Amino acid sequence: MSSATELAIRGARVRKVYPSPAGEVVALAGLDLEVAPGEFVAVTGPSGCGKTTLLNLLGALDRPSDGRLEVFGADLARLDPRAAALYRRREVGFVFQQFHLVPTLTALENVALPLRYAGVPARERRRRAAALLDAVGLAPRAGHFPAILSGGERQRVAVARALVGGARLLLADEPTGNLDGATARDIVRLLRERAAERTLLLVTHDPEVAALAERRLRLRDGHLEADSGRDSGGPLSAVVEGTRSDPVPENAPGPQGPAGPARGGDPDAPTTR
Amino acid sequence: MVYNALMRALLRDLLRQRLRTVLTVCGVGLGIFTVFVFGALGEHFRLTVVEARDYAGGLVRLYTKTNAEGVNPGVSPETLRRIEAMPEVRCLSPSLVLLLDGFDLESDPLLWLRPQALVEGLEADKAEAVRGQGLRLLAGRWLRAGDRRVAMVVDWLAERRGLRLGAPVTIRHQDYEVVGIYHAPDTPAVPAAIVPYAQLNERFLRPEVERARRFFRGLRRHPLLAPYLPPTLDPAALDALAEGFAHQQASLFRIYEIVPRDRSPAGTQALAEALRAQEPELAVIDPRSIREAMERAVALFLVLTLIVTVLSALVGGLLVVNTMAMAVVERRREIGVKAALGATPAQIAREFVAEAALLAMGGALLGMALGALAVAACEPYLLDRLETGASLFRITPRLCAFSLGTALATGVLAGGIPAYRASRTDPAVCLREL
Numbered sequence: 001m002s003s004a005t006e007l008a009i010r011g012a013r014v015r016k017v018y019p020s021p022a023g024e025v026v027a028l029a030g031l032d033l034e035v036a037p038g039e040f041v042a043v044t045g046p047s048g049c050g051k052t053t054l055l056n057l058l059g060a061l062d063r064p065s066d067g068r069l070e071v072f073g074a075d076l077a078r079l080d081p082r083a084a085a086l087y088r089r090r091e092v093g094f095v096f097q098q099f100h101l102v103p104t105l106t107a108l109e110n111v112a113l114p115l116r117y118a119g120v121p122a123r124e125r126r127r128r129a130a131a132l133l134d135a136v137g138l139a140p141r142a143g144h145f146p147a148i149l150s151g152g153e154r155q156r157v158a159v160a161r162a163l164v165g166g167a168r169l170l171l172a173d174e175p176t177g178n179l180d181g182a183t184a185r186d187i188v189r190l191l192r193e194r195a196a197e198r199t200l201l202l203v204t205h206d207p208e209v210a211a212l213a214e215r216r217l218r219l220r221d222g223h224l225e226a227d228s229g230r231d232s233g234g235p236l237s238a239v240v241e242g243t244r245s246d247p248v249p250e251n252a253p254g255p256q257g258p259a260g261p262a263r264g265g266d267p268d269a270p271t272t273r
Numbered sequence: 274m275v276y277n278a279l280m281r282a283l284l285r286d287l288l289r290q291r292l293r294t295v296l297t298v299c300g301v302g303l304g305i306f307t308v309f310v311f312g313a314l315g316e317h318f319r320l321t322v323v324e325a326r327d328y329a330g331g332l333v334r335l336y337t338k339t340n341a342e343g344v345n346p347g348v349s350p351e352t353l354r355r356i357e358a359m360p361e362v363r364c365l366s367p368s369l370v371l372l373l374d375g376f377d378l379e380s381d382p383l384l385w386l387r388p389q390a391l392v393e394g395l396e397a398d399k400a401e402a403v404r405g406q407g408l409r410l411l412a413g414r415w416l417r418a419g420d421r422r423v424a425m426v427v428d429w430l431a432e433r434r435g436l437r438l439g440a441p442v443t444i445r446h447q448d449y450e451v452v453g454i455y456h457a458p459d460t461p462a463v464p465a466a467i468v469p470y471a472q473l474n475e476r477f478l479r480p481e482v483e484r485a486r487r488f489f490r491g492l493r494r495h496p497l498l499a500p501y502l503p504p505t506l507d508p509a510a511l512d513a514l515a516e517g518f519a520h521q522q523a524s525l526f527r528i529y530e531i532v533p534r535d536r537s538p539a540g541t542q543a544l545a546e547a548l549r550a551q552e553p554e555l556a557v558i559d560p561r562s563i564r565e566a567m568e569r570a571v572a573l574f575l576v577l578t579l580i581v582t583v584l585s586a587l588v589g590g591l592l593v594v595n596t597m598a599m600a601v602v603e604r605r606r607e608i609g610v611k612a613a614l615g616a617t618p619a620q621i622a623r624e625f626v627a628e629a630a631l632l633a634m635g636g637a638l639l640g641m642a643l644g645a646l647a648v649a650a651c652e653p654y655l656l657d658r659l660e661t662g663a664s665l666f667r668i669t670p671r672l673c674a675f676s677l678g679t680a681l682a683t684g685v686l687a688g689g690i691p692a693y694r695a696s697r698t699d700p701a702v703c704l705r706e707l
Contacts, residue, residue: 052705061613062701082617089615096704100610104285109278114614122278165615 007070008169008199009035009058014067016053016222027053029222030067037168040192040200042213049219051203055171058201059092060084071169089118093162093198095191097174099154101146107157108133108142114165132160136190152183156190163194170195172202176209188212283624283631286600293596294632300592301636301680302643304585308578309644309676313666315578317459318571320667322564324458328407329563331536333545335529336556347524352552356531359551361544363532366399369473370528373465375445390430392444393464394473395530400425403530404467413438413453416469425453425467433657444468447476459664478523485515485522586683589636593687597629601695608695609703618696625695629688630681637680641673 011033018025028050035041043051056062057069060076061084069076074087093114094100101110108129115125133142136156146154155175162170172191176184188209191200202213210216216228287294335356337347357365373390395403398418405415411428424442426434431454434442441448444466457463489511492498533544538560545559601608608621616624648666655665 056701056704059613061609061704062699082619085612085615085617085620088613092613092615094610094613096610100606100613100704102607102610104289105282109282113611117611117614117616117620161614 006036007034008037008039008072009033009201010068010070012068014057014069015065016050016057016062017065026222028057028064031219031222031224033217033224035199035201037199038197040195040212040214041202042210042216043201043203043219044205044207044210044216045219045225050222051219052173053222054219055173055201055203058169059094059171060087085117089114089165091167091169093165093167093170095155095158095162095170095172095175097177099146099151099158099178101154101157101161103146106143106145107138107149107153110146110157111160111164114161118165128164129160132164133157135194136160151179152186155179155183155187159187159190159194168198170198170200172200174203174205176204176206181208184209185212279627280631283628286628287632290600290603293599297592297596297632298635298639301589301633301683302639304589304683305637305640305676305680306643306647307585307640308582308679309641309668309672310647310666311578311581312672312675313644313648313668315575316667316669316672317665318574320669321458321460322567322571325460325567326560326564328458328460328463329560330538331406331533331541332403332560333531333533333541333548334558334563335531335548335552336558337525337527338554338556340554345525346554347521348527348529348555352555353529356529356548356552359544359547361533361535361540361547363534364399364402365529365531366396366403367394367470367474368403368528368530369394369470369477369526370462370464371445371473371477371526373444390465391462392424392466392468392473394468394470394477396471397469399532400467402532406536407463408455408457411454411456413451415453416467420452420469421472422447422449423452423469424449425455426451427457427463427465428454430465442466445473445476447472474523477526478519481519481523482516485519486512489515489518582679586679589633589680590683590687593629593632593684594690596632597625597688597691598694600628601625601691601698604695605698605703608698609700612698612700613704621698622689622692622696625692626685626688629692630684633680633684633687634677637677640680641676644668644676 011031014028014031014033015026016028018027031050031054033054043054045051053062057064057076058071060071060079063079064077067077071087072091074091076084076087079087088094101107102113105113108126111132112125112129115128120128130139130142133139136159138153138156138160141149141153141157146157149157155178158175162172170191175191176187179187184206185208188202189212191202192212200213202209204210216226217224218226335348337345339345353365356362370391370393373392395416397416397420400417401415413425416423416425424444426436426442430436431451436442436451436454438451438454440451442451443449449466449468449472455467457465490508492511493502493506531544531548533540535541535543542559542561545557548555548557611621611624612618645668648668652665
């Protein structure tokens with residue numbers, strides 16, 4: 001077991017429960033997870049298994065109901081709304097399936113948006129955003145609004161936006177879900193290239209995309225069902241009580257069918273227990 | 274550059290729902306229009322007080338007043354001589370103020386209901402001493418000793434009636450020659466023309482004396498009174514009696530302007546106090562009491578302006594709240610994204626408040642522009658009808674700042690409620706709502 005200071009992510013018995021009139025909805029049921037800095041981890045699993053919830057917890061968009069979750073030493077359960085925002089600003093970059101670009105901002109302004117919230121001077125943020133747009137091959141589209149960009153271009157803008165603040169943790173929630181195969185691979189390649197030194201957690205239903213990761217985690221019903229370990233080294237322990245930690249073969253069928261549903265599948269939703 | 278980028282982003286956000294934005298701006302604009310026009314009228318009254326203070330400064334006014342027996346005795350010549358002999362008094366002039374064009378209800382049935390242009394008679398050699406501090410000579414000269422059928426006219430009257438130096442001007446059906454043009458504060462009771470007192474008094478008194486003469490001569494033929502009048506009663510004695518009576522009646526119309534040697538506020542006040550002590554049966558009016566009386570009169574209008582402002586701000590505020598509340602609902606996903614990108618709740622709230630403020634400021638500019646146009650369009654018409662003063666509305670920097678401030682405060686307060694809701698939005702919930 002690595003020490004906490006060496007880990008990017010350390011989760012111990014992480015639970016997330018949503019109250020609802022129909023009863024408690026358990027999204028994560030005591031997840032243990034450790035991820036090393038710089039690791040590229042694909043998170044797979046059927047709809048409703050808790051993938052997006054895990055990403056929301058790691059991004060401090062939500063708080064665990066129980067357990068301990070630390071990212072780069074920060075205890076995410078103890079962050080108030082402002083501290084959570086500052087944590088996201090410093091440590092986290094998000095890439096969403098639906099791109100989530102602000103429609104009234106140009107590509108350049110979208111990329112520069114996190115810097116605006118960080119209080120970076122206008123000139124500096126334009127420079128950094130332009131450099132990143134150039135790096136993702138969209139310099140000529142800098143002044144264009146999202147509405148006139150293709151899906152792939154929008155996702156490139158979103159990737160540039162996630163990278164611009166220098167986040168150490170990138171959380172990508174089905175970033176290829178709305179893209180065709182070639183574009184999807186292109187985006188993942190871009191993520192890997194540009195985020196080589198950063199920790200990347202990528203939720204995907206696409207086995208081809210998952211195969212590009214160094215390590216694959218498979219969730220089921222809020223539990224970690226399987227962990228492939230690191231391709232390049234020994235597997236990191238990511239064990240949940242009562243589940244295996246063996247490497248998972250790509251495309252391994254789960255109890256609910258194949259691991260890779262059709263692209264653009266339903267967004268993650270908690271499972272009612 | 275920073276503000277340009279921010280402004281562009283805010284404008285784009287507002288223009289997402291163009292019709293809604295335009296309607297809200299128009300609604301706020303209507304409110305600010307009302308505030309602006311009422312405020313311009315209020316500024317007129319406020320400045321009137323300020324100018325009246327300057328106009329009445331350095332003078333003490335003397336009136337007759339009703340005594341304990343219910344009699345209005347007037348101001349006797351002996352009293353005037355006593356006052357002129359006071360060491361604090363530099364000079365004294367009777368002042369007769371009458372309607373410039375006379376009293377004619379047939380041509381103006383609403384004569385009592387609106388301010389009228391006035392003419393003042395002052396002793397010609399004292400006119401400059403009395404009015405030199407309150408009025409500013411623009412052209413020509415002041416009245417001087419020996420002047421008879423000459424007049425000084427105020428600038429707005431000269432402009433409206435096309436009067437120049439040397440031109441004739443008709444005042445109370447009598448022709449005068451214009452020898453001076455002055456600028457006067459736009460204050461009620463400030464004369465539109467100044468003529469020699471003797472001339473105006475004679476013109477005013479003659480019909481009164483004639484009327485009194487007719488009355489007294491008629492007594493000789495009265496069936497009840499004639500037997501009691503001595504047959505030797507000289508008609509000339511009756512005429513003298515009539516003239517004395519007419520003068521006594523006319524004295525009730527007179528004001529006496531007293532110029533102190535020391536025209537500072539303290540010196541003027543000291544003279545007023547000395548006069549009150551010396552002549553307790555007369556009304557002594559000092560600049561401070563004039564200012565206080567005008568402030569009381571204007572206060573009512575200022576309260577009305579305040580009520581209009583509050584109501585307009587409320588209506589405009591409700592429109593802004595509604596618009597921004599809808600914007601928050603529509604942009605929940607964006608709020609979640611911005612939170613994910615590191616925006617703090619305060620930053621998210623500030624964006625919505627800034628948008629609301631911009632919306633309100635747009636309304637303010639529209640309302641002020643429409644208000645200025647309305648004032649410019651209506652004022653010549655109204656002034657032409659009223660023929661008094663140079664302006665009814667005053668658009669001042671203070672009024673513009675007040676209108677913008679009202680709009681800004683409305684926008685910030687009204688935008689604050691939806692902005693607070695936006696800042697409290699759970700980003701994870703927003704991002705799930707796809």
